[in-house]
Each structure stands twice: as C-alpha cells, then as structure tokens.
Amino acid sequence: MTSPEVFAARRARLQQSLTRPSVVVAGFARPRNFRANRYPFRAESHFLYLVGKPLEGAVLVIGPDGAVLYAEPPDPAEALWGGPMPSLEALSRELGIEVRPIDALELPGPVALLPPQDRESACWLEERVNRPVDAGGAELEGADAALADAMIALRLRHDGAAVAELREAARVTALAHAAGMRATRPGVRECVVRAAMEAAIIECGMTTSYGSIVTVHGEVLHNERHDGWLAAGDLLLADVGAETRGGWAGDVTRTWPVSGRMSGSQRALYQVVLEAQIAAISAVRPGASFREVHRTASRVLVHGLCDLGVLVGGEEELFERGAAALFFPHGIGHLLGLDVHDMEDLGDRAGYAPGRARSTAPGERYLRLDRELEPGMCVTIEPGYYRIPFILDDPLALGDLASAIDRSVLDRLSDVRGIRIEDDVLVTESGSEVLTASIPKTIPEMEALIGS
Amino acid sequence: MTSPEVFAARRARLQQSLTRPSVVVAGFARPRNFRANRYPFRAESHFLYLVGKPLEGAVLVIGPDGAVLYAEPPDPAEALWGGPMPSLEALSRELGIEVRPIDALELPGPVALLPPQDRESACWLEERVNRPVDAGGAELEGADAALADAMIALRLRHDGAAVAELREAARVTALAHAAGMRATRPGVRECVVRAAMEAAIIECGMTTSYGSIVTVHGEVLHNERHDGWLAAGDLLLADVGAETRGGWAGDVTRTWPVSGRMSGSQRALYQVVLEAQIAAISAVRPGASFREVHRTASRVLVHGLCDLGVLVGGEEELFERGAAALFFPHGIGHLLGLDVHDMEDLGDRAGYAPGRARSTAPGERYLRLDRELEPGMCVTIEPGYYRIPFILDDPLALGDLASAIDRSVLDRLSDVRGIRIEDDVLVTESGSEVLTASIPKTIPEMEALIGS
Secondary structure, eight states, rough: OOOOOHHHHHHHHHHHHHHHHHEEEEOOOOEEEEETOOOOOOOOHHHHHHOOSOTTTTTEEEETTTEEEEEOOOOOOHHHHOOOOOOOHHHHHHTHHHHHHHHOOOOOOOEEEOOOOSHHHHHHHHHTTTTTOOOOOOOOOOOHHOOOHHHHHHHHHHHHHHHHHHHHHHHHHHHHHHHHHOOOOOTTHHHHHHHOOOOOHHTTOESSSSEEEEESSSTSTOOOOOOOOOEEEEEEEEOOOOOOTOOOOEEEEEEEEETOOHHHHHHHHHHHHHHHHHHHHHOOOOOBHHHHHHHHHHHHHHHHHHHHTTTTSOOOHHTTTHHHHHOOOSOOOOBOSSSSSSSSTOOOOOBBTOOOOOOOSSTTTTOOOBOOOOOOOEEOOOOOOOHHHHHTTTTHGGGGGGBBBHHHHHTTHHHTTTTEEEEEEEOSSSEEEEETTOOOOSSHHHHTTEEE | OHHHHHHHHEEEHHHHOOSSSSEEEEEEEEEETTTTEEEOOOHHHHHHHHHOOOTTOEEEEEEEEEEEEEEEOOOOHHHHHHOOOOOHHHHHHTTTSEEGGGOOOOSSOOOOOOOOSSSSHHHHHHHHHHOOTTTOOOOOOOHHHHHHHHHHHHHHHHOOOHHHHHHHHHHHHHHHHHHHHHOOOOSSHHHHHHHHHHHHHTTTTEESSSEEESSOOTTTTTTOOOOBOOOOOEEEEEEEEETTTTTTTTTEEEETTTTTSHHHHHHHHHHHHHHHHEEEEEEEOOTBBHHHHHHHHHHHHHHHHHHHSOOSSSSSHHHTTTTTTHHHOOOOOOOOOOSTTTTTGGTTTTOOOOOOOOOOSSTTTTTOOSSSTTTOOEEEEEEEEEEEEHHHHHHHOOOOOOGGGGGHHHHTTTSEEEOOOBEEEOOOOEEEEEEEOOOOOOOSHHHHHHHH
16 A cells, blocks of 8 residues: 555645636445446546545645645445545555545635536535636646646656555556456357456456456457457457556557467567567657657558568558557557546547647647656557558558558458557666566467467 | 347337337446546446347437437448447347437337436436436436336346346356355455455356455445455355346355364354245245335344344244344345346335335334235345444344343354345245245355365
8 A cells, every 4th residue: 555645745746836716526336336336436537646545525635735635524324335534644644644524615716727527516516606616627728737747746756655556556456457358268158268367367356447448359459348259260459457546557469379379470470569569669768759759650561561571562661651540540659647648538638748739630649748758757669460440441541551551462362350568667767677577478478378 | 149039129118108209328338547547438238128238328219109319320431449340220120119319219209218327327317308317317207217117027027038037047047156156265365255255147148236245344335445364263155146148247256264173153153044045035935015024034033043042032023123133234135127226226216105204213224125025026135144344233222122132142143244045036926936046045055065
C-alpha cells in the first residue's frame, strides 16, 4: 500500500498551482440491472491520485489554503450488510487528512471542478455548484481548465509511488499472459483463455483495467466477443491488463499461435511487427517526440512489408504516402497511469501538447499522444498488422495505394488476420525501461509456454 | 439460444394488457474511469425479456397495435473497432420484429414507460417523453404503473424458455461452486477461491449475475471484500451465481470448511441451517404463502438452536418473539429470473402481492417476497446462521431476548461466524424442483470435493 505521505505530497504540489478552491469527487458505483445490483465501485482517477482510497460518494475540497475530505460517516443500519466501517476520525488518521461528514459540505463560492464520468455524479455536483456539469465533458474553460492542467502537470510524470504501482500492475499482467498461453489449445472457445487470464488477475486481488480482448479475430481492434472457437491454424490475440487495488493499469497485448507453432507466413509477419515494436521502444527516450516514435514503427512496418513483397514500390515514398496505415490504422500507443488511456477523461488535453491537435491522416488520426517524452512518463508501444476488409477491400480507403499492394502475396499470408504486440514502457532519465519485459514475446519464448 | 418466436409470444401477451403505447429501453453501457472505458453492457431486463438481444441504445415501442424496435444502424467508422454489425434488415430477420433506425423514433403522444436504472438513460428518455424520468425510480403511477403490472404478470411465472435459461444458469453456477470447493485450501486468500469460481463462469461465456461474495466473514451479509486469508479452522461462505448470455440469473450459496473437515460445532450449526433449508424447500408449492415458507425456516432454526442450547426457553414462544432473527436477520429468499432479485427495479411491486407491505419486525423486514406461490415462479431459499456483533452485542437489538441466549454455549460455537445455504427453487404444478440440486450441500459431499 502507498503511504499517506505520498498523497499528502501530491496534494501539496497541486495546491501550489491552485488559485481557487477546487472540488474532486470520488463518484458513485454504477447500477447494473437494478439499483442494488451494482458494478464494483471504481473511484474517479483524479480522486484516487490525491486521496488513495476509493471512498464512494466522497469529495475532496482542495485550495490554496488546504484540503478537506468530505465522506459518508458509518451507517449502523448498513453494517449488517457491509460490515463495520471506519469512523471519520479513523479515516482521518489512516489518510492523513482532515475528514468531515459529507452532509457538512459547503462550497465556498465559485469552485473549479473536473467533470465526473457518469451523470449521477454530474447531477449531484450540479446541485452543489449551481452550474451545469457535463458528465464526461472534456471541453473545459477558465478555472476548470486550469485545474485540469494542474492535474495533468502532476500526473504526466509519475512519482516513485506511481511507478511502484505500475510495476505491480505489470507483474500481475505478466501472470495473466502466461496463464493465457498455458490455457491455449485448439478446440476450445476464446472465453476459456480469457477465463484463465482473468483468474490470474482476480487471484491477486485485482481487476482488469479494461475489457479484455481475447480473440482469433484480431483484425477487429476492440473485439469484445469471446465466443469464437480456437482452431489449430489461428493466431490468438490477447489484449489484457491488470489494475492494482490502488487503481493503476497494466496494458499488454501478445499474439500467439493456437497450435503452439506458427506457420511460415505467421512467423514472417510476426517478425515484422516485433521489429517495428523493438525499433519504437528504442526510440523512447527523454526529448523524443512520440509522433516520431509512431513514425519509426510505421517505417519499419513498411520496410518489412516491402521485404515480404506485400507492398511494392519505394519504401520511403510508400511510408510518406501512408502505406503503413493500410495494415496498422491505429496509433503506436498512449499514456498509461491510473487510466489505461491516462487522463483521457480530459480529452486530448493530456495526450497532446498545447497547440497540437489530431492529424486527419489515416495513419495518425488515432494517435492518442503527441508530446515530447519526459522522464517519468509511461506509454504503451503497440504496433500491429491487421488484415481489415473495411480498408483492404474499400477502394475509397485504399485510394492510389491500391496499386502498391501485391494481392497474390497478401493472399499467401491469409492465415494472419491480426497481430498486435504491446508493452508498457517507462521513460527514464537515460532512455526507457520496459515494465512488462518479463512477458514472453519472441516466437520461441511463446511457443515454449503454449498449452504447457 | 431462445428462438425469436418466444419473444414474439411474450410481446403478444404484453400487448393484450396494454391500452396505450409503451416504451421499453435497452439502456447504455456505464462508463468506468473514463467514457471510452466501459463496463460490459447489460441491457435492462424488461428489454431482454421482450427482445432477447442486448442492443445498446435500442428502444422497443409496443402498444395495442403492434411493436417496433428502434436501433442504431451499423456505423462504418465503428466497424474498425467493433467489427461488422448486422444491418437493420438483418436484425429484423434475426429478431422477427420490425426494426427502424433510432433516429426515426417518434413517440405517438403520451406513452407509458418503466424508469431505466441509470441517469444517462433517464435523461435520454426525458428529452423524448417530455416529462421527468427518475433513474431507478420505483414509485410508479397511472399508465406507468399499469405497464409495470403487465410486465410483472408476464415475468412472475416463467415460460418454458425462461425455465430453460434458469436451468442453464444453474448448470454453470454448479460448475463454479465445484471449482470453488476444489480450489479451497488453508493459507491462500479469498480471492484465490473467487478466481476459480468466476473462471468457471467466464469459461462458459457467461458473467456473474451479481458481485461474488467469497469470504471467511460470512457474518457480513453482503461482504464485497476478497482479501482475507483462509485459515484451517474457518468456514468459507461463497454466494456466487452465473448469468446466461440471455441475461438469466443463478444465485447459490454454499458454506464449506477451509480445511476440508468441519469441527463439531461447525457440523452442529451447519446441520441446523441445512434442516431449516430443507424444511423451507419442502414448504414451497403452489398456493403456499412465501411468508409462511420464511416462518417455517425460522421455526426450524429456533428449534435447532434450542436443541444446541444456544437459545433457552419455549420454542414456540421464542419463535413468536422473533428469536430466529437474532441469528438470521434477512429474508428466506426472493424471486429469481432475469434479475437476481427479480424485478426489484419496480420496488416491492413484484415481490409483494397487492395490498401487502413490508413488516417492521426484525425477522421479516428484509423479506423480499410476500406472495402466494404459483407454478412457474422461481425463488431462492437461503436460510442462514450468523454471529453478528451489531445484533448480539447490542442491548437495543436484543431487547428482552437477551436473556434467552446462553452465552457460554454460544462461546463454544465461536468458530462459526456465518453459514448460509441457498438454492434456486422452481415452483411446479405439483410442488417444487430444486434447479441447483446437483451442487454439493451435505457435509460429506462437500468434504469430498474440497481441495481435491
């Protein structure tokens, strides 16, 4: 567990940037099929960053002069169902912050706030701040925008405690991927592998940091189905991450052969993606532009696809014309922290340096991060190769790149629908460290583990 | 999969009770820590009952003259991420209902509706019906109340397809409990057993129907923590159920010894609870009052606790004075169907027969069902014994029953903190059928499986 001093230090740093009182809510659990049947409560990330404990319905009021936590006092009638709750005094000692009952919350005039993610919390806040609050709204102005920028300044570069949490998320994410490889065999459904991976996470007292993708149809980038059957010739793509009890995310993708042995075409394409990933990771260092990291991977991908004969033409010209995006239409990665897309609740404000905006180019429109990297930032590096009908069979999407694809070669590689290789990479003072380096990634490493 | 004819028949039956157009929404996925990171979508139960497919954002408009489903047409830009979606024409063929694009939704004047469970859907509805919609609101009036009563009339007694789904939920719930018993051993944490149980459910392509309770502190009735350590002398209480892909719930509790062998005191108290459960199940039959089923279990419990010497006095008098509730403060069970507490979104309207209301007596205030049973109803039967400090150490809660407890006997039984035994029971024409009968429940059956 992270010590209370860490959160006190974070709050102290935030206070230095604040000119007016600010409100950071924890939020409420979301109902599932009826009000009393709820999804597990997950507090808003900004609250977790500053307080460290998921206290449903609690509110942190923080300003230049100090911070007070408003929380629900223990309810004796609820103790029968939920067990004993700490008193507010005990909570105050545990968290190292002044705690008052939530009913005593009185906001001192205009406050800054960050919109919470669900409408329940937004409505609750609206009543207290007397102005509209847009659930999940990322269009911020004035003091709200200044608060967001102050939070981004804190959360972009992870402190030691945050890095420790990310390492712990990586450790358990590694257990999940090893369990997934071991559980893989032809003739079972995707959900069997998913079960093994999620069980490894639940066993550690953690949860998944996002909806697991475990699919033989990796060409569907965010495939949420798990009912497909694993056939011996398939590649299985697993994009699964653990979230620590403190709320910090792992985010890793591996792609491995169901049979335990890749075919020649699978090996060839896997190697191309792996080389692109290694090159991109090598490009991660302080001062490097993340857009350039993306372009590094795309360049290696074009080179590899030219080598295989899938693409025909001059490599540099093909790269400049956006040929990589035909097979790799998403960005090379994103910020990682308390959120799997860290601070995406603030739109592109965290991911994009001031003054920058999304490109409209096919290869870069989905790039979620465009900043110069700094020590303490954590990013994912996740190139891929996908055979996506909506792109490869669509004259409009292909444009004049249609003639650059050798269809007969592509057809010979048709036992590859989707490959993604993703690691979590911490920017260090001298370069970078792959937090998820222990997860099998080379073909022999994975083949040794599958079905074992 | 349930055939489209089943849903058509349900809609036809509902239409016969409707006098005005009614709106049944599917709802929206709930955001987790940011808008794009969502909990798995779970459609509103009334929608699932009538349509059978969890179509996010879809709306069924049903009235005396027919039914139309309004749904989101496939979005080519989303196909990259979510894969190909069926056209509305294909959806119409699959579901056997007229389907129109959601943007074409026009409501014909005043409509009846059932409040959805989250505020996102409620706000969406408000804009379309031009009146306030209270998320999760169970205080219904006029046409809304009539629609609720029509749905209750349909859903109280399960049709053949519903029973088939409940059997399937029971089948997978049984796999989970067997896996949990096998995974139990001293020295691991509760989450290790929870992982094994949930993996058994995920492996079948299903999800849990409610937050799993897997705890050595069974005296906390809805304990959501899973971080406790299993010691050899502990009983482990597991309240875990599977939900089918169609949305139907299993809900089963077993309590077993961590070491694989119950102590003498554990055996004695377990046997008392088991006898109460068997007696209550025997009382389940058409025409029986569920309140009487509750009282049957309470009576057996008082009898057993008198036998053990925990309670001292005349059994019938102790029963009438509410002594059972000292150790069994919740109700004997509830309706089971698409919701684990079926139709609890409508408050007590489904659980309580017209004109009846909750009792204030300690033993019966948490009773969720007070109706005469009818063939096709499905209920849980779940008596328990709990050693709850908030009750047993509270002079106010004990009242004049304090003198009925022999503390020295109770102390000798202190290695039991919580036992609950719960099965899913279908009311049949001639009596009842335990849908979850295959799950080990006797002490020898469980002991044979633990740690195996």
